[in-house]
Amino acid sequence: MKNLSLILICILLFSCQKKENNIIPKEEKNIISIDSSTTIVKEENKQIGDTIFMNFKDNKDLFLAESSLDSINSKIYVKFKNEDAAELKAEILPAKGKGNIRFNQIILPDNTSDGPFGMDLKIPLKQKGSYVLVIGHSLMAENPYYGKFKIQLEVKKE
Template identity: 65%
Template sequence: MKNISIFLLSILLFSCQQKQTKTDSVSSSDSIVAKDSIIVKENKVENEQIGDTIFMNFKNEKDFYVAEGSLDSIHSRVYVKFKNEDLGELNGKITPAGGKGNIRFNQIISPDKSSDGPFGIDLKTNLEQKGNYVLVIGHSQMADNPFYGKFTVQLENKKK
């Protein structure tokens, strides 16, 4: 018993000792350059899905927000976030990669946290508030065969 306790005590002492690690010599200017290069890379990414969210930040040459997303068993809903600066009408369209599928605009959440929906594969609604909106895209719970795969979402905000 005495030997076991001495053995356990020695293991405890060796595991608690801090090892001296070799530090890299990085100056503060190097870290700033590294951070700037990360920011530049993030600016090149336009309207991509990150996790379960698509941030619509950039419009294309036709003044549409266009992004590709995907639904799978882990992300059964995708949240499309965009900022509305002008009152008007929002037109949206989902195009599944395979042509047809059980996918739709489930809900739109306004800046005041009120919501409307469900909609279909096409969306036409009035935007009566300025601020950040969220569109929830997913499959219809009332239909069979949930959609899993890639899709393209297109949004257009027509000013009044």
């Protein structure tokens, strides 16, 4: 009887242990294999649903991402963090050159907001925390923009 209860306790302990999951989502990192011994991990800011998380800067210290607006995702949310007093310079670069697309709002860490803006944005960032840029078309103009565009953010410390 003692042996049976000891075996049951061991089985219970081994089955209740959490296994660590080290899988990297495909949306966050691209893995490029040169050969079987060399692997390069390319970090990119990708759109997941209607949100882009700006986590990676390029070699010019810019946040870059590609996105698209369609009838399903008529607004795109760009989230980034700022830890110091800085100035934000943001730009939308439509694939078609020009279009009815703009920065509709910026939501500050204290949940206040400002906007609307145009395709370019220059604003001081005085608060620490997470910021959200809302991108969409202007409801005051005709022909909403549908298609691909690039987003470029530059956060310069003051």
